[in-house]
Amino acid sequence: MRGQDSADGGSGMERGGSIREILGRGGLDGTEGSGGSGGYNFAYLDEDTKREIRRALLKAVAVPGYQVPFSGREMPMPYGWGTGGIQVTASVIGPGDVLKVIDQGSDDTTNAVSIRNFHRALTGVATTSETRRATLIQTRHRIPEAPLREGQIMVYQVPLPEPMRQLEPSELETRTLHALNEYGTMYLKLYEDVARHGEIAISYDYPVMVAGRHAASPSPIPRFDNPKLDRSPALHLFGAGRERRVYAIPPYTIVKSFDFSDHPFRIQSWDRACEICGSADSYLDEIVTDDRGGRMFVCSDSDHCQERVKRAGTGESGSVGPTATGNAGSTPSGSVGPAPSGSVGRGGKP
Amino acid sequence: MNEKPVLSASRVSCLYGSKAGCLDVSLEVFPGEILALVGESGSGKTTVLKAVSGQLKPSAGKVTYRDGQGLELDVHGLSEGRRRLMLRTELGFVHQNPRDGLNMAVSAGANVADRLLSGGERSYGRARSKALDWLDRVEIARDRLDDRPGLYSGGMLQRLQIARNLVTGPRLVFLDEPTGGLDASVQARLLDLIRELAAGLRLAAVLVTHDLAVARLLSQRLMVMKEGRVIESGVTDQVLDDPHEPYTQLLVSSILDS
Numbered sequence: 303m304r305g306q307d308s309a310d311g312g313s314g315m316e317r318g319g320s321i322r323e324i325l326g327r328g329g330l331d332g333t334e335g336s337g338g339s340g341g342y343n344f345a346y347l348d349e350d351t352k353r354e355i356r357r358a359l360l361k362a363v364a365v366p367g368y369q370v371p372f373s374g375r376e377m378p379m380p381y382g383w384g385t386g387g388i389q390v391t392a393s394v395i396g397p398g399d400v401l402k403v404i405d406q407g408s409d410d411t412t413n414a415v416s417i418r419n420f421h422r423a424l425t426g427v428a429t430t431s432e433t434r435r436a437t438l439i440q441t442r443h444r445i446p447e448a449p450l451r452e453g454q455i456m457v458y459q460v461p462l463p464e465p466m467r468q469l470e471p472s473e474l475e476t477r478t479l480h481a482l483n484e485y486g487t488m489y490l491k492l493y494e495d496v497a498r499h500g501e502i503a504i505s506y507d508y509p510v511m512v513a514g515r516h517a518a519s520p521s522p523i524p525r526f527d528n529p530k531l532d533r534s535p536a537l538h539l540f541g542a543g544r545e546r547r548v549y550a551i552p553p554y555t556i557v558k559s560f561d562f563s564d565h566p567f568r569i570q571s572w573d574r575a576c577e578i579c580g581s582a583d584s585y586l587d588e589i590v591t592d593d594r595g596g597r598m599f600v601c602s603d604s605d606h607c608q609e610r611v612k613r614a615g616t617g618e619s620g621s622v623g624p625t626a627t628g629n630a631g632s633t634p635s636g637s638v639g640p641a642p643s644g645s646v647g648r649g650g651k652p
Numbered sequence: 653m654n655e656k657p658v659l660s661a662s663r664v665s666c667l668y669g670s671k672a673g674c675l676d677v678s679l680e681v682f683p684g685e686i687l688a689l690v691g692e693s694g695s696g697k698t699t700v701l702k703a704v705s706g707q708l709k710p711s712a713g714k715v716t717y718r719d720g721q722g723l724e725l726d727v728h729g730l731s732e733g734r735r736r737l738m739l740r741t742e743l744g745f746v747h748q749n750p751r752d753g754l755n756m757a758v759s760a761g762a763n764v765a766d767r768l769l770s771g772g773e774r775s776y777g778r779a780r781s782k783a784l785d786w787l788d789r790v791e792i793a794r795d796r797l798d799d800r801p802g803l804y805s806g807g808m809l810q811r812l813q814i815a816r817n818l819v820t821g822p823r824l825v826f827l828d829e830p831t832g833g834l835d836a837s838v839q840a841r842l843l844d845l846i847r848e849l850a851a852g853l854r855l856a857a858v859l860v861t862h863d864l865a866v867a868r869l870l871s872q873r874l875m876v877m878k879e880g881r882v883i884e885s886g887v888t889d890q891v892l893d894d895p896h897e898p899y900t901q902l903l904v905s906s907i908l909d910s
Contacts, residue, residue: 482733486770493762496776497798562776
C-alpha cells in the first residue's frame with residue numbers, strides 16, 4: 303500500500319528480483335538484518351500475488367468489516383501460525399517501513415521472534431519493539447497499550463474470521479445473513495451467555511459491529527482491547543490464511559461491541575496493578591512463578607511495561623514498582639468463562 | 653365472510669422436472685380460520701405448503717399474502733430480505749419434526765427468544781420474560797427454560813416449536829403434520845393446545861395432515877388432494893360426513909371406521 307512501487311504489470315518475479323536490487327533503490331532507514339537469501343522476491347510473495355492481496359485489501363477498506371475472499375498462498379509454515387497475517391504484511395510492507403511483531407502482547411515470544419526474523423530476512427526492513435516507532439505492527443492476541451496514531455497499520459492474524467460460525471455452520475447462510483444485515487444470531491449467543499453465566503462471558507474474540515453495518519470478529523484479542531478499535535486513527539487489517547479472507551477497519555471507523563441494553567459491554571478489570579511497572583490500567587497476564595502456587599500479575603504488553611520502567615528510571619513519570627502484593631488465587635474480576643488464552647505462560651501455540 | 657383472506661393462492665403449480673408436485677391449486681385462508689390439506693402421502697400436500705409459505709417458488713401461479721396493514725404482497729415477488737423478514741415475524745412454520753424447526757445447539761429459552769432478537773429486541777430481560785411467558789402458555793415447566801431442547805421429550809419439543817413460532821405474534825401459521833410421531837395422549841393435549849391458541853389469537857393456519865381425525869378436530873375447512881390436484885373441498889364436517897368423490901369416500905371409510 304505504501305512504499306514499494308511495483309504495480310506496473312509484468313512479471314514481478316523477474317523484475318522485482320533480488321532483495322539487493324530493491325535495497326539498492328534506497329529508502330531504507332537502518333536495517334537490522336541483512337537482506338535475505340537470493341532467489342526470493344522482496345517480502346517472499348511474488349508481485350502478482352501481492353497485487354491480488356492489495357486489491358482484496360482495498361475492497362476490504364472500502365467496505366469496513368466485510369470479509370473479502372483472496373487466493374491465499376501456501377506459506378512456509380503451517381496454518382494457525384499466522385499465515386494470513388504474514389501474507390497481509392508481506393503485501394503492504396515497503397522498504398521504508400519499521401516493523402513490530404507481537405504475540406500475546408510480547409515481542410519476545412517464539413512466534414513473534416520467528417515472524418519478525420522472517421520478514422526481516424526477506425525485506426531487510428528495520429524492526430523495533432517500540433509501538434511508537436513502528437509503522438507496521440503484525441499482531442496476534444493483543445493491541446498495544448500505547449495509543450496508535452495516524453499512518454500506522456495493524457495487521458491481525460485471524461483463525462476464524464466468521465463471527466457467526468459457532469451457531470451457523472453454513473458459509474452460504476452466514477454470507478446471506480451478512481448481506482441481509484440479519485444479526486439476530488449474534489444476540490442468540492449473548493443470550494445464552496447471560497442465561498448461563500449471568501453476564502456476557504466472551505473474554506476474547508468478542509464480536510463487533512463495524513461502521514454500523516458488518517458484524518466482524520476482532521480476532522482473538524481480549525475484549526479489553528475492543529474499545530481501542532473504536533475510531534482508532536490507525537488502519538486495521540485482518541488476514542485469515544486458512545479461511546482465505548481479509549477484512550479491514552479503516553481509520554476512525556465506529557466499532558461497537560455487541561451487547562444488550564440491560565447487559566452492556568464491559569472490559570476486564572483487575573483489583574491490582576502490574577507488579578513490574580505498577581500500571582493499573584493495562585491488560586495483565588497471570589504468570590506462574592513456582593510450583594507452590596506462586597504467581598504474579600504483569601503487563602501483557604512487554605514494550606509498554608519496559609517503557610514505563612525506563613521512564614520511571616529517568617524520573618519522567620510517577621511512582622513505579624510493585625503496588626500490590628502478589629497473592630495467589632486472585633483472578634481478573636469480571637472475567638468468567640475461559641480465561642484469555644496465554645494468561646498463564648507465554649509463547650505457546652494457539 | 654366479508655373479511656379479506658390473509659393468504660390466497662391462485663392456480664399454483666409446482667413441477668419437479670417433468671413430474672408435477674401440485675397442479676392448479678387455488679386456496680384462500682381467512683383470519684382466524686384453519687384450513688386443512690389432507691390426502692395420502694405423495695399427494696402434494698407438503699409441496700403446496702412450501703409453495704404458499706414462500707419456501708418453494710412455484711412453476712406457475714401466484715401466492716398473495718395480506719399483511720397487518722392490509723397491504724397485498726406477492727410472496728414470491730418479494731426481495732429475499734423482505735421474504736425472510738416476513739417468514740420470521742408475520743408467519744410461522746411448525747415442522748413435523750421439531751428438530752427441523754428448532755436450534756438444538758442453544759437452550760429452550762434462546763429458541764423462543766430467537767425471533768424476538770432477530771426482530772431487533774435488545775433487552776435481555778424483556779426477551780427472557782417473554783420466553784418464560786410462552787413456556788407457560790405451551791405448558792412447559794418454567795425451570796426447563798435453560799435446558800437444551802435435546803433434553804426435552806417429543807411432545808415438549810413440539811410445544812416448544814409452537815412457542816418459538818408464536819412469540820412474535822404471527823398472523824398466519826403453517827402446520828406440517830404437527831402431531832406426527834406422537835402418541836395418542838400427547839397428541840390429544842397438543843391438539844387442544846393448538847385449538848385454544850388459534851382461537852385465542854385469531855390465528856389463521858394451513859394444516860397439512862394425513863390424519864382425518866386431526867383435520868376434523870382443528871380445521872373449519874378442508875381440501876382433499878390426490879396426485880397433485882385438489883379433488884374435493886368444503887366445510888370440514890360436511891366433506892367428512894358426506895364425501896362426494898369416490899377417493900374421499902375411500903379415505904373417510906378407511907380411517908374413521910377404525
